[in-house]
Amino acid sequence: MLSKTLLAKDGRIGQHASTIFGRMLAMSEPAKGRAKGGVARAEKLSPARRASIGKAAAAARWGKLPTATHVGSFHKEFGIDVECYVLADVEKTTVISQTGMARVLGLSPRGNSFPSFINSAAMADAVGGDLRGKVENPVRFQYETGGGGGKLRNTINGFDTALLIDVCNAIIAAENAGKLKAARYKKIVQQAHIIVGASAKSGIRQLVYALAGYNPSTEEVIAAFKLYIQEEARRYEAEFPSELYVQWHRLYEIPVPDRGKPWHFKHLTVNHIYHPLAQSSGKLLNLLRASKAKDGDRQKKLFQFLSEVGTRALRMHLGRVLEMAESSPDREAYENRVRERFGTQGQFNFGPLAPGSK
Secondary structure, eight states, X not given: OHHHHHHHHHSSOOHHHHHHHHHHHHHHSOOOHHHHHHHHHHHHSOHHHHHHHHHHHHHHHHTTSOBEEEEEESHHHHSSOOEEEEESSTTOOEXXXXXXXXXHTTOOOSTTHHHHHHTSGGGTTTOOHHHHHHHHSOEEEEEEEOOTTOOEEEEEEEEEHHHHHHHHHHHHHHHHTTOOOSGGGHHHHHHHXXXXXXXXXXXXXXXXXXXXXXXXXXXXXXXXXXXXHHHHHHTTOOOSOHHHHHHHHHHTTOOOOSSSOOTHHHHHHIIIIITTGGGOTTHHHHHHHHHHHHHOOTTSOGGGGOOHHHHHHXXXXXXXXXXXXXXXXXXXXXXXXXHHHHXXXXXXXXXXXXXXXX
């Protein structure tokens, strides 16, 4: 606690702080033998000489650690505060900080949440000895901060970025083994799939660039990876707000089933969402259906075949429909508003939706 206070106060442990620590050490235990002589010699040194010796010792200690030459963050481009570094070694190792590893997986960045998760019972069978060893022995490196002669060398614990892919593969293996079924693991599992998918696509792209002798710009690399992240994330996004389903239950007096969604919602989704989407009068809906048929994955939702622009249009459309539903007292008022806003829609021929419905 004292060291943190001193660091926060002046930015570095200076001569005064060194003297304090020396005195504390001397008082903590009676000096004996050679130690006693060392204390006596230290007391004879001038403050400047003691400070010089302290700096030399610190330099020797720091010299054992690799240094980072570049630092970046995922925050600006991806909205998540994950620090990443490039080390000044032969391999130009890329490193993600320990807190960054936690954040990118959807874990708490506090304390040892990342290694604790790896060592949890849920991950026990999926984590091999090699992976566990790397997590238990993080890369310790230094990075200089500050300027104007007041630079600090911070020690940071991190991991080679390749470890992130190994961890994600282990998470997917644990998921396949049925070990991560609890709701608290849902986000972690999704993140693992997204990271692996996007990284594989980005990696093969960069390999082809290198083989073809093309050197992409920083902006191109980031833009491509963002696109891959969006593609992978779209597989797991629940684009339709649950509030809209609540309103449809109310307006159409549809009982809430024990499992799944009522079959009526399929018709409402087609007629109120996809048919009028982007004022296409069903043309976009047909294109999405064709894309889904070509893909062959019947489990995918139609919105997963939208481009980034199409996804934004869908979200705006959903917002408008939800507003109409929430502000309508009954089914008739709601359908009138939909027709006024989006034009003629498909007819609803599924009759009474529940006992006593209009």
